Amino acid sequence: xxxxxxxxxxxxxxxxxxxxxxxxxxxxxxxxxxxxxxxxxxxxxxxxxxxxxxxxxxxxxxxxxxxxxxxxxxxxxxxxxxxxxxxxxxxxxxxxxxxxxxxxxxxxxxxxxxxxxxxxxxxxxxxxxxxxxxxxxxxxxxxxxxxxxxxxxxxxxxxxxxxxxxxxxxxxxxxxxxxxxxxxxxxxxxxxxxxxxxxxxxxxxxxxxxxxxxxxxxxxxxxxxxxxxxxxxxxxxxxxxxxxxxxxxxxxxxxxxxxxxxxxxxxxxxxxxxxxxxxxxxxxxxxxxxxxxxxxxxxxxxxxxxxxxxxxxxxxxxxxxxxxxxxxxxxxxxxxxxxxxxx
Amino acid sequence: xxxxxxxxxxxxxxxxxxxxxxxxxxxxxxxxxxxxxxxxxxxxxxxxxxxxxxxxxxxxxxxxxxxxxxxxxxxx
Numbered sequence: 001x002x003x004x005x006x007x008x009x010x011x012x013x014x015x016x017x018x019x020x021x022x023x024x025x026x027x028x029x030x031x032x033x034x035x036x037x038x039x040x041x042x043x044x045x046x047x048x049x050x051x052x053x054x055x056x057x058x059x060x061x062x063x064x065x066x067x068x069x070x071x072x073x074x075x076x077x078x079x080x081x082x083x084x085x086x087x088x089x090x091x092x093x094x095x096x097x098x099x100x101x102x103x104x105x106x107x108x109x110x111x112x113x114x115x116x117x118x119x120x121x122x123x124x125x126x127x128x129x130x131x132x133x134x135x136x137x138x139x140x141x142x143x144x145x146x147x148x149x150x151x152x153x154x155x156x157x158x159x160x161x162x163x164x165x166x167x168x169x170x171x172x173x174x175x176x177x178x179x180x181x182x183x184x185x186x187x188x189x190x191x192x193x194x195x196x197x198x199x200x201x202x203x204x205x206x207x208x209x210x211x212x213x214x215x216x217x218x219x220x221x222x223x224x225x226x227x228x229x230x231x232x233x234x235x236x237x238x239x240x241x242x243x244x245x246x247x248x249x250x251x252x253x254x255x256x257x258x259x260x261x262x263x264x265x266x267x268x269x270x271x272x273x274x275x276x277x278x279x280x281x282x283x284x285x286x287x288x289x290x291x292x293x294x295x296x297x298x299x300x301x302x303x304x305x306x307x308x309x310x311x312x313x314x315x316x317x318x319x320x321x322x323x324x325x326x327x328x329x330x331x332x333x334x335x336x337x338x339x340x341x342x343x
Numbered sequence: 344x345x346x347x348x349x350x351x352x353x354x355x356x357x358x359x360x361x362x363x364x365x366x367x368x369x370x371x372x373x374x375x376x377x378x379x380x381x382x383x384x385x386x387x388x389x390x391x392x393x394x395x396x397x398x399x400x401x402x403x404x405x406x407x408x409x410x411x412x413x414x415x416x417x418x419x
Contacts, residue, residue, distance in 0.1 A: 049404070050404060050405075050406075050414075052406060066406060066414055067404055067414065099412070099414075116412070117412050143412075145408065198408065201408060218406070218407070219407075252410045254418045254419070255407070255418065259407075262406070280417060283416065283417050284417060284419075287402070287403060287416070287417075291404075291405060291406075291416070316406065
């Protein structure tokens with residue numbers, strides 16, 4: 001065979017290979033898997049359609065039902081799991097909510113809920129009786145999908161404009177700083193700002209003990225670790241499935257890659273990230289596919305992998321009780337969704 | 344004899360290129376087909392919110408942000 005023919009054959013072989021989608025990054029958690037078995041709590045039943053977030057503060061647990069029909073937030077005692085009350089009423093009235101993305105507490109034990117449609121963060125006292133002054137978020141933010149307290153005066157929220165990565169805002173909702181950039185390898189232009197931010201939509205957590213912010217992409221396999229005080233990047237961890245993949249359809253990002261991370265938490269010494277890893281192709285072909293993920297990746301604060309927990313249940317959200325060394329999680333496929341994993 | 348061999352090699356090369364091209368086209372069509380949701384699958388999906396914009400539709404109960412600001416399982 002002549003040299004030219006051989007070269008043409010090689011080029012076609014390369015083109016053929018390129019048409020087959022492969023993930024070239026290695027699995028950094030190979031040989032680091034640890035199996036965990038759930039213990040179900042004997043919780044009072046509050047019907048939850050889509051338990052999504054669980055947050056523990058001292059002797060209380062706050063659970064967000066993302067698709068709550070009457071209330072979005074249910075509060076339980078901990079560790080007894082007795083239902084103490086429900087707040088955040090669904091509705092279109094002046095004190096009602098259309099959405100609840102997450103729940104956070106401040107140092108005084110007050111709890112706060114983000115309604116991303118109304119662009120407001122509402123708060124209640126720890127005794128659940130008193131409502132606090134709402135934080136009306138600046139229109140400059142466009143749409144806010146998560147939040148966390150930097151301190152009792154300043155919040156961190158992910159950026160939705162596509163021009164930055166996260167923003168600092170005060171209790172009046174005013175933007176104090178917009179910083180960092182989406183760590184994409186793809187070309188960016190002004191038209192793709194918001195769709196890019198939508199595709200890189202991330203769940204966040206911050207720990208004031210170490211000053212570290214962690215962001216985990218919902219639609220890709222990227223974990224970002226920032227030193228907020230120094231405003232620097234500690235590490236960007238690109239997982240096996242790479243960055244979010246999407247098509248820009250009329251100015252909106254329609255994902256076609258994977259459901260990536262579902263929740264993330266940072267403790268004093270470790271980062272825990274819940275990973276789903278389900279492709280949208282699989283979801284399209286099997287619409288009854290289980291929601292949630294069963295892998296929790298654990299990193300040190302420098303972004304080095306430590307271990308990966310393989311759970312026996314599929315969960316949508318979790319938190320870490322550092323004192324008791326356990327994970328509290330939400331099994332969306334059970335009537336009693338609150339489960340515990342002893343580490 | 345040499346020219347016969349050369350002719351056979353040329354035919355073999357062109358045949359190989361045709362086969363490779365067909366495989367590329369087939370693989371692309373297979374990918375497009377897998378991206379289309381069947382009518383039966385659509386009927387079986389529990390729909391909390393159905394949002395249709397000019398270019399996308401949301402199906403199912405989930406945590407993905409839909410263009411109509413609800414939460415969905417998948418956007419097409």
